[in-house]
Amino acid sequence: MIQTLDLRGRRPSRAELIALVPRAQVDVTVAAGTAAELIAEVRATGEDALRSQAERLDRVRPDAIRVAPADIAAAVAGLDPVVRAALHEAIRRVRLASEAQVPQPAVIAMGPGAEVVQRWQPIERVGFYVPGGKAVYPSSVVMNVVPAQVAGVASVVLASPPQAAFGGGVHPTILGAAGILGVDEVYAMGGAGAIGALAYGVPGLGLDPVDLITGPGNVYVAAAKRLVRGVVGIDSEAGPTEILVIADATAEPALIAADLVSQAEHDEMAAAVLVTDSPELVAALLPHLERLAASTAHHERVRVALGARQSAVVLVDDLTAAAAFSNAYGPEHLELQTADPERTLELITNAGAVFLGRDAPVSLGDYLAGSNHVLPTGGQSRFSSGLGAVTFLRSQQLIRYDREGLTGVRDGIRALSDAEQLPAHGDAVDARFDG
Structure with a gap:
């Protein structure tokens, strides 16, 4: 066996x-061609492409791709009380662990009048993909959304495949988890087309492009994430x-x-x-x-x-x-x-x-x-980490130097810029002392 x-x-x-x-x-590359075609269709015809892809791949043509707020509220109300309680407890626990991951700002004094400040800025808009194939994953909603909220992400959007069993809508348990977390921008779209829609936007749906896409999926989703990487950030190819x-x-x-x-x-x-x-x-x-x-x-x-x-x-x-x-x-x-x-x-x-x-x-x-269950697979834990609050943060350095601080490094900048045959770099510093 x-x-x-x-x-x-x-x-x-x-x-x-x-x-x-x-x-x-x-082999993600075997799905790359198909994924590229699906993304291109969405970029060309937007909502029409998403409906056609749903009919072809998910065996249902959704009436509305963007989920109405009333449907999200109804899904929350319809949750089994035991499931609802478990989701609330999962949210509480993941939030506690995620809060511990947020780095604190730091100020590094380099000398008189010279400091570098390390700060962390949240990504502005994030798209979450929640698969809907052989299982239902409300837990993935929690694991993706909570650390993003803890990091301070202002705008979040969730995509999940339309379900034939629910009239082309997102699975109600996934919708309920999203509603509990206050996610009100949800789309019934799946596969590579959904990744393309998140990355490039669909004006007809009021879907603005995101800056980062996270969440697992099948090989076509992984291929699509590889294709849009650089246009947007991705967490990994799960x-x-x-x-x-x-x-x-x-x-x-x-x-x-x-x-x-x-x-x-x-x-x-x-x-x-x-x-x-x-x-x-x-x-x-x-x-x-x-x-x-x-x-x-x-x-x-x-x-x-x-x-x-x-x-x-x-x-x-x-x-x-x-x-x-x-x-x-x-x-x-x-x-x-x-x-x-x-x-x-x-x-x-x-x-x-x-x-x-x-x-x-x-x-x-x-x-x-x-802990977060969105983790690196395929040996990627040898060089990468699981999803967490830091996934949704960017490190920025602020450089604060006054005249005294710049004086202390003026000669060194001149020496290095000349050594690299980039004398204008040194000239830009010297210009601040001319006259």
């Missing part, structure tokens, strides 16, 4: 480990979800099986990986994995995901080797189910989010931990 990679007795180099890690083959569990002989196999299945239920390309130094744990795990994979609601996609190339049980000699494998993999979600998770953590450098111990499953982070 799930492949086994036996690395015991081997100490692969970092390059060898990167080549060994199981990974889904996701790929299939991943869980990697480092466990030793003290871990409970039934819990590991449950956690692997919980991520595999996202879609057939989801990755579920266990790295352990305990063959006994593997032997105990496999029956649990078989049973859960067969009995879970989305058993068909779970079995495909677990049996595919991106999922594996990896046997290693010790936890040091396990950490080396994980660091080369750079997982989106990393669970440490070992006798001493804090000590194991000392070996970890790369992960989108780390879940420590028996009672911190990835599902906790998906909903109510307070």
Whole structure:
């Protein structure tokens, strides 16, 4: 059902480990041509293109692409009270964690009359994409909108695919989450066309271009985000979800099986990986994995995901080797189910989010931990971070020098500008002292 990679007795180099890690083959470039065509259609004919694309790709032609405020209010009123309470608690927790991420301004004194001020400015307008395929993601609304609000973003817009089951409107649970957060600019549009609409605007809808687009989606959404990058900022090109569990002989196999299945239920390309130094744990795990994979609601996609190339049980000699494998993999979600998770953590450098111990499953982070679940996939945690308040902030430096401060660096500027054969740079400083 799930492949086994036996690395015991081997100490692969970092390059060898990167080549060994199981990974889904996701080539965004194969979708680039189609994504470019969809974006071009939206730029050329705006609302008409979005309706035609919805009819063709989402099997419904929405009457109204921009969602009326009354429909958002109705969605809030129609939320299941238990779901509403959970959303409010998720918002509260994510807001607390996001507030801790906001950097404070700093003033650096360089000398008399010379200082550099570090300040942080929020991005003015942000577009959030919330997918609407195999699952409904009100939690993604929370994870994207809350840190933007904490950062001080003044204008936010949300796009989500029209749903045939709801007359071409946005899924009401997504609308309800948006309404709770005060988001009143929502569009029923999906896929690459929606990304193009956010990036370039659609005047006929009153949709002004945004400055940054965040949120996950399928390969066409990822390709579209790559195509508009530079016109707008993007958070990342999100790929299939991943869980990697480092466990030793003290871990409970039934819990590991449950956690692997919980991520595999996202879609057939989801990755579920266990790295352990305990063959006994593997032997105990496999029956649990078989049973859960067969009995879970989305058993068909779970079995495909677990049996595919991106999922594996990896046997290693010790936890040091396990950490080396994980660091080369750079997982989106990393669970440490070992006798001493804090000590194991000392070996970890790369992960989108780390879940420590028996009672911190990835599902906790998906909903109510307070951490953000929009995380780098496909090994990108080796060089990038998850979504947070800083995603929506820009660093700016203010330079305050008076005459005394400029005098202190005048000769150095002259020397460096002459050395670079850019004498006018030095002349611009000297001009302030002439006469």
